[in-house]
Amino acid sequence: MKLLTHNILTSKCLKGVTVGYPLGIVAKEVKVNEVDFNPEFISRMIQKVDWPALCKAAENLGHTDELPPTVVDDYENNEEFLKKAHHFLMEIEVMNGDLVCPETGRKFPVTDGIPNMLANEDEV
Amino acid sequence: MMDKIETPDLSHLNSTDYENVYEPAEDSFLMLDALESEIPFIKSLKPTICLEIGSGSGIVLTGLAKCLGSCCAYFSIDINPHAAQVTRKTACKNSVCLEVVNCDLVGPLLPQIQNKVDMLVFNPPYVPTDENEIDPLSPIALSWAGGFRGRTVMDRLFPLIPQIMSPSGVFYLLIVKENDEEDILNVMKSFSWRGSVIIERKAGREFLKVLKFERVKV
Numbered sequence: 186m187k188l189l190t191h192n193i194l195t196s197k198c199l200k201g202v203t204v205g206y207p208l209g210i211v212a213k214e215v216k217v218n219e220v221d222f223n224p225e226f227i228s229r230m231i232q233k234v235d236w237p238a239l240c241k242a243a244e245n246l247g248h249t250d251e252l253p254p255t256v257v258d259d260y261e262n263n264e265e266f267l268k269k270a271h272h273f274l275m276e277i278e279v280m281n282g283d284l285v286c287p288e289t290g291r292k293f294p295v296t297d298g299i300p301n302m303l304a305n306e307d308e309v
Numbered sequence: 310m311m312d313k314i315e316t317p318d319l320s321h322l323n324s325t326d327y328e329n330v331y332e333p334a335e336d337s338f339l340m341l342d343a344l345e346s347e348i349p350f351i352k353s354l355k356p357t358i359c360l361e362i363g364s365g366s367g368i369v370l371t372g373l374a375k376c377l378g379s380c381c382a383y384f385s386i387d388i389n390p391h392a393a394q395v396t397r398k399t400a401c402k403n404s405v406c407l408e409v410v411n412c413d414l415v416g417p418l419l420p421q422i423q424n425k426v427d428m429l430v431f432n433p434p435y436v437p438t439d440e441n442e443i444d445p446l447s448p449i450a451l452s453w454a455g456g457f458r459g460r461t462v463m464d465r466l467f468p469l470i471p472q473i474m475s476p477s478g479v480f481y482l483l484i485v486k487e488n489d490e491e492d493i494l495n496v497m498k499s500f501s502w503r504g505s506v507i508i509e510r511k512a513g514r515e516f517l518k519v520l521k522f523e524r525v526k527v
Contacts, residue, residue, distance in 0.1 A: 186408070186410075187408055189382060189408065190384065190408040190410065192421070193384075193418050193421040193422050193425075194410070194417050194418065194421070195417060195418070195419070195420070195421055196417070197417075197419065197420065198416040198417060198419070206421060220379075220406060221379050223379045223380060225380065226357070226379060226380045226381065226382075229355070229357040230357055230382060232357075233357060233358060233425045235421065275406075297394060297397070298397060298409070299390075299393045299394065299397060299409045299410070299411050300410055300411065300412075301390065301411045301412075302410060302411065302412035302416070302417035303388070303411060303412055303413060304413075304416075309416075
């Protein structure tokens with residue numbers, strides 16, 4: 186599960202959850218891959234990313250203060266910024282661990298890179 | 310970049326895998342053909358997020374990702390954990406990057422995915438079945454059993470389309486004759502989404518079609 190994916194997952198469909206975002210990450214195994222950098226794609230993707238949630242996710246994985254706290258002005262032309270965004274969105278992968286609902290503490294396991302967001306009937 | 314979708318290599322999968330995961334059949338290949346015919350249009354759209362619901366073996370999303378390349382992010386959803394794992398393996402085998410989530414439709418993606426999906430592909434469980442006909446716990450049955458008129462699963466997704474799709478987003482849906490195409494078009498029309506048939510094929514006893522939906526522009 187890349188942080189790109191973590192960025193769109195919530196536990197809001199659970200009973201009693203108001204926001205359910207961002208999910209906490211407790212990682213047991215993290216992989217860092219090299220992924221082709223496509224600056225034009227990253228520029229477009231940044232528009233669809235919740236940046237504070239990305240920063241929080243990076244923090245959960247031990248990367249505090251490595252990402253600028255906000256999207257910089259004129260980011261489309263800022264290669265350094267785009268490369269950082271690319272690294273955190275696309276190259277860091279949680280292989281095994283748990284995603285944690287910030288309101289109920291309910292854990293959603295991540296196994297072999299795949300988050301299991303299935304809820305039981307009595308939870309929704 | 311080529312405008313052809315090459316059928317992905319599935320040699321890593323065997324009969325054991327297909328006990329729990331939908332083995333690509335005529336419907337899968339029709340969807341690939343449909344998307345191939347749409348490649349020029351899809352490229353002009355410049356999609357950032359492409360989502361496939363019910364990726365099964367991963368054949369369709371992998372084929373699409375291989376063709377379009379790294380200019381888009383590819384997400385797969387499958388309720389079947391075996392299918393989720395297999396989709397990932399298929400992507401790896403074909404040197405393609407895609408992300409997989411094991412969940413039921415788009416529940417866990419809302420509201421974050423609101424108006425962000427540029428391209429949605431859905432080959433749903435479309436076979437009409439009786440409620441008690443199938444073993445509800447069987448993962449493979451989840452891939453084809455569609456309940457009354459084969460519409461149980463897709464009917465749950467239709468009302469969410471206006472929410473999840475981006476302003477110029479496009480939605481591709483595979484159906485069979487029994488699903489009542491006209492009714493589906495009317496349902497989507499009520500959400501201000503216009504649909505048309507882009508390809509059809511008779512395969513055995515099934516009359517398959519792929520519909521393309523876009524937001525009605527005001």
